[in-house]
Amino acid sequence: MKINKKGVMNFKKRIKTYKSSKVFDFSYFYTMQFQDIIGQRELKHHFIQEIEQEKVSHAQLFLGKNGYGSLALALAFSQYLFCENKQAMDSCGICPACKKVSDLQHPDLHFTFPVVLAQHKTSNGALDLWREQLKKTPYFDLSHWGSFIDPKGRKPIIGSDESQEILKKLALKSYEGGYKIMIIWMAEEMNPTCSNKLLKILEEPPAKTLFLLIAENQEKLLPTILSRTQLVKVPRIISDDLSLFLRNKGGFSQVLIDSVVGRVDGDVVEALELLSASDAQEQNRDLFIQLMRVCYKKDVIAMMDWAEMLTSFSRDHQKTFLNYCLHMFRQSLLRNYTDNQLTKISEEEEAFLKNFAKFITGNNIHDFMKTFNDAHYHIDRNAHAKLLFTNLCFNVMRYIHFA
Numbered sequence: 001m002k003i004n005k006k007g008v009m010n011f012k013k014r015i016k017t018y019k020s021s022k023v024f025d026f027s028y029f030y031t032m033q034f035q036d037i038i039g040q041r042e043l044k045h046h047f048i049q050e051i052e053q054e055k056v057s058h059a060q061l062f063l064g065k066n067g068y069g070s071l072a073l074a075l076a077f078s079q080y081l082f083c084e085n086k087q088a089m090d091s092c093g094i095c096p097a098c099k100k101v102s103d104l105q106h107p108d109l110h111f112t113f114p115v116v117l118a119q120h121k122t123s124n125g126a127l128d129l130w131r132e133q134l135k136k137t138p139y140f141d142l143s144h145w146g147s148f149i150d151p152k153g154r155k156p157i158i159g160s161d162e163s164q165e166i167l168k169k170l171a172l173k174s175y176e177g178g179y180k181i182m183i184i185w186m187a188e189e190m191n192p193t194c195s196n197k198l199l200k201i202l203e204e205p206p207a208k209t210l211f212l213l214i215a216e217n218q219e220k221l222l223p224t225i226l227s228r229t230q231l232v233k234v235p236r237i238i239s240d241d242l243s244l245f246l247r248n249k250g251g252f253s254q255v256l257i258d259s260v261v262g263r264v265d266g267d268v269v270e271a272l273e274l275l276s277a278s279d280a281q282e283q284n285r286d287l288f289i290q291l292m293r294v295c296y297k298k299d300v301i302a303m304m305d306w307a308e309m310l311t312s313f314s315r316d317h318q319k320t321f322l323n324y325c326l327h328m329f330r331q332s333l334l335r336n337y338t339d340n341q342l343t344k345i346s347e348e349e350e351a352f353l354k355n356f357a358k359f360i361t362g363n364n365i366h367d368f369m370k371t372f373n374d375a376h377y378h379i380d381r382n383a384h385a386k387l388l389f390t391n392l393c394f395n396v397m398r399y400i401h402f403a
Contacts, residue, residue, distance in 0.1 A: 039241030064234030067267030107175035114156030163197035188220035236266025263327030295397040307389040332360035
């Protein structure tokens with residue numbers, strides 16, 4: 001790609017086309033059973049043993065990225081607990097209790113989740129939308145949930161009024177005579193007032209009352225919440241399990257799947273998002289190639305144009321691109337030191353790395369990784385995008401010429 005005015009204009013035109021493309025529509029049939037969960041064999045076994053041995057902790061915190069399957073695990077755990085005909089490795093899926101959970105209509109299974117307070121004060125107002133989303137897939141994050149419930153893009157939170165609803169629901173006797181379960185998704189989004197009002201019931205819950213809190217960021221939770229819950233760390237999905245899941249969905253080459261799996265660190269939400277927009281691969285590659293070329297040529301005007309383009313992207317797109325860059329730096333290093341045996345890239349990416357990889361060395365890889373990780377961190381916290389990407393360009397130029 002030549003870096004001239006015409007080239008920049010053509011590139012901007014392709015970017016505009018990409019922005020209008022469809023993303024993240026990967027629904028699949030889900031029955032709320034362990035068999036539907038991607039990977040996580042050890043945790044599935046742990047939960048089954050916990051129930052069989054009657055050692056169920058009354059308050060558990062599932063900690064891990066949403067793309068690792070925390071919500072899916074909580075649902076399958078709940079269904080197994082309610083199941084009237086438990087099997088050795090899963091709920092039966094056909095008894096009345098299983099069917100109620102699968103339909104998200106079990107009277108003793110309750111949900112709390114972030115909502116846009118301008119629309120609803122509590123989760124009750126968005127319960128139909130929540131059920132609709134879960135029946136499509138339990139693998140989604142706060143960004144996708146926010147886009148689904150509010151086209152204006154306002155951030156959902158769990159407001160102070162939610163605590164009263166939780167206490168009210170759990171004060172009632174169990175309809176089915178067994179457990180009452182409260183799943184709180186994205187617990188770190190709870191308003192401090194709401195969190196504080198739940199402390200007593202978390203410490204001394206009514207009989208056969210179970211709290212399943214799901215969170216991604218432990219640091220955002222109150223220490224008093226953490227001290228009252230049993231921590232269950234949900235690890236990333238191993239590459240083989242994620243690759244098998246994506247391959248079974250069909251429609252994508254193994255080369256593309258390998259490339260995506262190699263960069264998402266076991267996160268199925270990120271993997272599905274990348275695959276759902278076939279243009280994303282080409283667009284990220286073009287952006288990356290252009291950045292490296294203008295920085296290599298020390299073309300300051302073209303670098304400023306590039307930074308301007310990135311500024312026009314949504315923050316989610318900016319973060320996706322930065323993750324792609326980190327992937328390409330890792331693949332460059334692997335290409336240099338493993339005789340190309342471990343790289344997971346497309347043919348087009350391989351063609352570029354054939355000449356580019358030599359610029360990523362042991363002398364500058366740490367600088368590249370830190371700069372792009374820091375950029376991702378600051379974009380996630382509403383940094384000034386134009387300033388950030390302009391500074392990133394000059395750093396890349398410096399690293400390339402001091403390889």
